[in-house]
Amino acid sequence: MAIALEKHGPYALITGASHGIGEEFANQLAKKGFSLVLVARSRNKLDSIASRLSGTHRVDVQVVALDLMKDTAAEELVAATSHLEIGLVVLNAGVYGFGAFLDNSLEYERNLMQLNMVAPMQLAHHFGHKMAQRKRGGLLFLGSAAGFQAIPYNANYSASKAYVLLLGEALNYELKPLGVDVEVLAPGMTKTEGTGAMRGVDMGKMPGKAMDSAQVVAEGLERFGKSPLVVPGSLNRLIANVGKYLMPRRAQTSFIARMIIPALVKKP
Numbered sequence: 001m002a003i004a005l006e007k008h009g010p011y012a013l014i015t016g017a018s019h020g021i022g023e024e025f026a027n028q029l030a031k032k033g034f035s036l037v038l039v040a041r042s043r044n045k046l047d048s049i050a051s052r053l054s055g056t057h058r059v060d061v062q063v064v065a066l067d068l069m070k071d072t073a074a075e076e077l078v079a080a081t082s083h084l085e086i087g088l089v090v091l092n093a094g095v096y097g098f099g100a101f102l103d104n105s106l107e108y109e110r111n112l113m114q115l116n117m118v119a120p121m122q123l124a125h126h127f128g129h130k131m132a133q134r135k136r137g138g139l140l141f142l143g144s145a146a147g148f149q150a151i152p153y154n155a156n157y158s159a160s161k162a163y164v165l166l167l168g169e170a171l172n173y174e175l176k177p178l179g180v181d182v183e184v185l186a187p188g189m190t191k192t193e194g195t196g197a198m199r200g201v202d203m204g205k206m207p208g209k210a211m212d213s214a215q216v217v218a219e220g221l222e223r224f225g226k227s228p229l230v231v232p233g234s235l236n237r238l239i240a241n242v243g244k245y246l247m248p249r250r251a252q253t254s255f256i257a258r259m260i261i262p263a264l265v266k267k268p
């Protein structure tokens with residue numbers, strides 16, 4: 001079964017819905033008849049997406065403007081949505097950038113872990129409970145091709161996506177018998193506002209071709225409930241398999257470092 005309103009509705013909560021991949025999830029889920037809860041910091045952007053989607057698709061769209069890097073954010077989001085039946089949670093908000101680990105502040109790295117790892121884990125725990133009680137629902141984690149191997153000069157980000165990958169795959173197994181579908185969607189480079197403004201790197205010099213977010217999201221929704229891990233794009237699947245089956249881990253790390261170093265703003 002792909003994503004389905006009867007199994008994974010009526011409300012889908014999407015973190016990081018104000019632009020990029022999260023906004024595309026909002027577009028495609030509203031088109032399928034889901035009512036939405038849109039979460040990000042930029043209230044104005046969320047409000048304008050909400051009025052566009054509720055007008056076009058006749059669904060209810062609610063907005064929660066919240067900084068998910070705050071320690072109390074998950075509790076606040078749970079409280080703000082306690083009156084709604086959330087059947088799908090898309091754990092999408094994330095921060096990324098390139099640069100030497102020792103050049104980044106500890107505060108930056110800690111905030112990255114809060115947004116990319118801690119908040120998704122907390123929300124999966126809360127909403128997973130509710131869904132298991134109802135014996136229906138779904139959690140969709142945004143992993144990344146960056147989580148399949150170590151990436152020098154993107155170290156803590158790739159580690160955060162490895163965490164998401166393993167958490168999501170394990171939860172797919174644990175929650176399936178409880179009626180809850182779990183997917184990790186692991187895109188390669190995707191055209192979004194975030195990649196357009198990515199810190200520490202010259203995007204024009206990055207290897208590979210970025211996918212469209214519409215295609216990434218469509219594949220994630222089409223494969224939902226069928227597979228614990230979805231890698232959108234045939235080239236990304238090929239690269240993931242070559243890395244996994246044909247290259248020793250150390251060789252993967254130095255290969256990827258050699259690809260990235262020419263694109264770094266500050267060379268090592």
Ligand SMILES: NC(=O)c1ccc[n+]([C@@H]2O[C@H](COP(=O)([O-])OP(=O)(O)OC[C@H]3O[C@@H](n4cnc5c(N)ncnc54)[C@H](OP(=O)(O)O)[C@@H]3O)[C@@H](O)[C@H]2O)c1
Nearest residue numbers: 016017018019020021040041042068094144189190192194
């Ligand atoms: N684009 C890619 O190439 C790519 C590839 C693989 C995986 N991914 C993953 O896909 C997800 C989305 O990426 P994207 O490229 O679409 O990112 P993006 O364009 O930068 O959008 C990020 C979203 O997260 C929200 N956000 C950022 N910080 C937040 C915070 N502290 N609290 C609440 N919301 C926050 C942003 O909204 P506000 O600024 O309004 O808060 C925005 O809606 C991320 O998890 C990323 O790691 C992306």
